[in-house]
Amino acid sequence: MTIDLAIIGAGPAGMAAAIEAADLGLSVAVIDENPAPGGQVFRGVERAGGDPALGADYAEGLALARAFRAAPIAWHPATTLWHLDPEEGYLSLDGAPDLSARRVLLATGAQERPVPILGWTLPGVMTAGAAQILLKTAGVVPAGRTVLAGQGPLLPLLAAQYRRAGAPPALILETTPRGRRRAALAALAAGGLWAGRHLLWKGLGLLAETRAIPRRRGVTGLRAEGRNRVERVVWEGGSAACDTLLLHEGVIPATHIPMALGLEMSWDAAQRCWRPVTDAYGASSHPNVAVAGDGAGIGGWEAAVAAGHLAALDAAQRLGRLSAEERDRRARPWLALRRRALALRPFLDALYAPAPASIPDATIACRCEEVTAGQVRAAARLGATGPNQMKAYLRCGMGPCQGRLCGPTVAALIAEARGTTEAAVGLYRPRAPYKPITVGTLARL
Amino acid sequence: MFALRPEVPATVEVFVDGAPVRVPEGASAAAAVLLAGAAAIRETPISGAPRLPYCMMGACFDCLAEIDGVANRQACLVPAAPGMRIARQRGARVAFEA
Numbered sequence: 108m109t110i111d112l113a114i115i116g117a118g119p120a121g122m123a124a125a126i127e128a129a130d131l132g133l134s135v136a137v138i139d140e141n142p143a144p145g146g147q148v149f150r151g152v153e154r155a156g157g158d159p160a161l162g163a164d165y166a167e168g169l170a171l172a173r174a175f176r177a178a179p180i181a182w183h184p185a186t187t188l189w190h191l192d193p194e195e196g197y198l199s200l201d202g203a204p205d206l207s208a209r210r211v212l213l214a215t216g217a218q219e220r221p222v223p224i225l226g227w228t229l230p231g232v233m234t235a236g237a238a239q240i241l242l243k244t245a246g247v248v249p250a251g252r253t254v255l256a257g258q259g260p261l262l263p264l265l266a267a268q269y270r271r272a273g274a275p276p277a278l279i280l281e282t283t284p285r286g287r288r289r290a291a292l293a294a295l296a297a298g299g300l301w302a303g304r305h306l307l308w309k310g311l312g313l314l315a316e317t318r319a320i321p322r323r324r325g326v327t328g329l330r331a332e333g334r335n336r337v338e339r340v341v342w343e344g345g346s347a348a349c350d351t352l353l354l355h356e357g358v359i360p361a362t363h364i365p366m367a368l369g370l371e372m373s374w375d376a377a378q379r380c381w382r383p384v385t386d387a388y389g390a391s392s393h394p395n396v397a398v399a400g401d402g403a404g405i406g407g408w409e410a411a412v413a414a415g416h417l418a419a420l421d422a423a424q425r426l427g428r429l430s431a432e433e434r435d436r437r438a439r440p441w442l443a444l445r446r447r448a449l450a451l452r453p454f455l456d457a458l459y460a461p462a463p464a465s466i467p468d469a470t471i472a473c474r475c476e477e478v479t480a481g482q483v484r485a486a487a488r489l490g491a492t493g494p495n496q497m498k499a500y501l502r503c504g505m506g507p508c509q510g511r512l513c514g515p516t517v518a519a520l521i522a523e524a525r526g527t528t529e530a531a532v533g534l535y536r537p538r539a540p541y542k543p544i545t546v547g548t549l550a551r552l
Numbered sequence: 553m554f555a556l557r558p559e560v561p562a563t564v565e566v567f568v569d570g571a572p573v574r575v576p577e578g579a580s581a582a583a584a585v586l587l588a589g590a591a592a593i594r595e596t597p598i599s600g601a602p603r604l605p606y607c608m609m610g611a612c613f614d615c616l617a618e619i620d621g622v623a624n625r626q627a628c629l630v631p632a633a634p635g636m637r638i639a640r641q642r643g644a645r646v647a648f649e650a
């Protein structure tokens with residue numbers, strides 16, 4: 108049986124698309140690696156949606172998850188897509204029977220930008236997003252001295268949530284360079300202030316809530332130290348004892364599947380990341396594949412919800428259930444919602460622009476194969492012109508994560524060593540299986 | 553070092569490297585390892601360095617562990633279930649030893 112629309116990922120974009128598509132009479136299947144809907148932003152929302160420590164924004168995911176559960180769709184949790192043939196619309200799955208679909212929507216979201224510092228592989232160092240997932244899914248908080256380091260809207264949010272949960276961090280180390288605030292405010296003054304006021308207001312509220320937590324601004328030279336786990340965090344001009352170090356430098360689209368499919372990608376200079384090229388409805392360069400949500404460019408959950416509805420409307424039009432005029436008419440409120448949700452982006456992008464790589468040679472770039480930044484630089488000077496050749500030199504990107512964690516770092520190091528740009532260097536070209544699978548799964552083919 | 557918020561009931565008992573630990577429903581096997589205070593969930597195949605879960609969202613593979621006898625599972629994507637046995641994965645798996 109061939110269904111109309113297969114949606115990969117049950118975050119805000121995937122849930123919204125499923126609800127809209129089912130409402131339009133499409134047959135829909137949704138798969139997600141996780142056991143429950145929500146994506147990363149609403150991870151565990153059915154369990155913890157009412158938790159005051161997590162805040163009102165998180166609680167908004169509850170209504171979305173409930174509507175998703177009520178929608179007449181096929182839902183396949185704990186299921187991994189390991190191969191997609193977009194021509195045939197054939198999805199090879201681990202955890203559920205394979206699927207055939209007329210159209211595929213990738214709503215695979217974002218991942219945190221890797222933060223390659225000395226000592227980032229030590230136990231006790233993890234991402235701020237990972238720590239937030241522990242809080243949402245299991246009510247787990249760090250014990251002992253917790254240090255939050257990096258930049259981006261997640262850091263003050265997590266600090267506030269920990270404070271409300273009775274486990275405030277001991278220290279916040281902000282890596283945003285001094286003087287950035289002024290440039291960002293100029294971007295804000297240029298537009299977006301009024302349309303984005305509700306988001307700005309929330310951000311200011313979080314800053315006020317976490318004012319009592321000690322913080323250092325303009326931190327550089329960050330590194331984690333310790334013998335068998337982190338014991339200290341050190342920066343240019345200071346250090347502090349530390350039991351848990353939580354790193355964050357913003358989020359980037361998860362490009363693994365779009366890259367493996369060969370979708371046309373473009374370099375987003377403002378957010379320093381790759382994103383698939385899409386039209387206003389999320390249609391990609393492949394006629395059967397769309398991308399919606401943060402996976403198509405970082406915009407946050409409200410923009411992702413709008414994008415999910417838009418992609419579903421477009422799917423219905425392409426499958427002959429809706430005229431183009433009707434699609435465009437129904438799209439109007441979602442386009443307006445997305446515009447509002449994205450109004451603050453130029454400000455956030457300017458404020459939290461990641462600093463270009465100044466990574467010490469001894470830093471591990473590829474966590475799986477334990478390849479250092481110095482090795483990557485040396486190989487780049489020897490003649491490895493891009494990430495794909497680098498695999499042959501050093502095996503980086505060939506471990507179990509398949510380059511998800513080292514891809515951006517390796518590309519930035521090659522660009523630096525060869526005096527060119529990340530846009531010119533490109534990314535790893537991943538191949539199926541998108542995640543490691545067992546011989547047993549292969550044998551069932 | 554992690555702890556459970558006092559108001560969260562820990563109802564699921566799992567075993568981390570043989571030691572019992574109680575975790576709330578909804579926790580992943582990786583969360584159980586962190587709550588158990590284990591020094592590592594795996595040791596890397598290259599240098600044998602200890603690792604604990606890093607991303608908790610299925611991207612980094614630093615949470616690879618042996619769960620109920622099956623090696624190389626992403627512990628952050630596996631929900632903890634009563635009686636589950638989570639064991640540290642040490643280095644590369646050896647296919648043949650002379």
Ligand code: FES
Nearest residue numbers: 608612613615628
């Ligand atoms: S902790 Fe990163 S994949 Fe599980």
